[in-house]
Amino acid sequence: MAVIRISAPETAEKNEVIEIKAMIQHPMETGYRRDERGDVIPRDIITNFRCGYNGEIVFEAEFLPGIAANPFLTFYLRATHSGSLNMSWTDQDGQSWSATHALTVA
């Protein structure tokens, strides 16, 4: 279970620039650390984040092992029409998590 936290306005004026914050619970294990017995802790990272706005990708990010645990992103977009923001995170093995946020544009 990966917990997701999203902070974004529910309503916006047409063409307003809005701030989106998104955080996901994930260890972002680099693959460079060792455990108490000296064994390598295998790499386990999210590699991709995407935000779709009614299906169109409006923000995308590539994550590398240097990104801290529980990655937190803040980004901005122009609110042009009502619809849904779909945010998804995909890890190195193709597993993904997502959350949807409804936005009403007056």
Add this chain to the structure above:
Amino acid sequence: MRAAFAFLLGTLAACNPQPANTGAEMDLPRGVVRSGYEFLQPETRILQDDDFENPGLLWVQQGAVLFETPMQGGPACASCHGEGGRLLTGAAAHYPAMESQSGELVNLEGRINLCRERYQGAPALAYESSELLALTAYTASLARGMEQSVNITGAAAPYYDAGRAYFFARKGQYNLSCHQCHDENWGRQLRGDTISQGHGNAFPAYRLEWQDFGSLHRRLRDCDSGIRAEPLPYGSETYVAVELYLAKRAEGLVMESPGVRR
């Protein structure tokens, strides 16, 4: 970390020679009690105070969901303790506390596991498992901002004494006690860190060094390993007793969990 403690050892040995533990040392005076929060960098304080960015809130949120989820062998926590934990508001501020059925001192983690076993027909959760951390974080968050206040009288008294004794005992290859760092040297630098008074009011907390959320026992294990003493097992009776001593010693401070620490 190792270098940091070696450095401290030199400093303490040079300017603060201590007699062997006599049991007569002074507790932290009432008037000077200060939360570890006050010793943090401003950036770390901002992270703790932010209602969105505090990473500990991920565990609180996870705990809120678990709290409302019925188990196969019994009802959800919420069906006994109220929707949104209504009936547990402030409870965490009084832990550790004596448990009447077993006659033992339990901390919050132990209390939650008792409820799972007794009332939910579910096995106890492992210490530091994400579920136990989440339920503890959630329950502790219901007491956020409230003053810590524990009962150390009656059957709790021997636990308090044991916790205090551990706090004052020198141990490890560095032969240091909790007391020497957290009563006698708080406010001083230990390399990059400022030594705080060692209160537990922010725990369970998110530590940037861990890149993870963890219990007070994980923090205590770090302090014990720092002085090259054998850390006690998670949930050990002695650590729960130390927790009681710490909670009494921190009286007047408010609960900060989910705290953020370096």
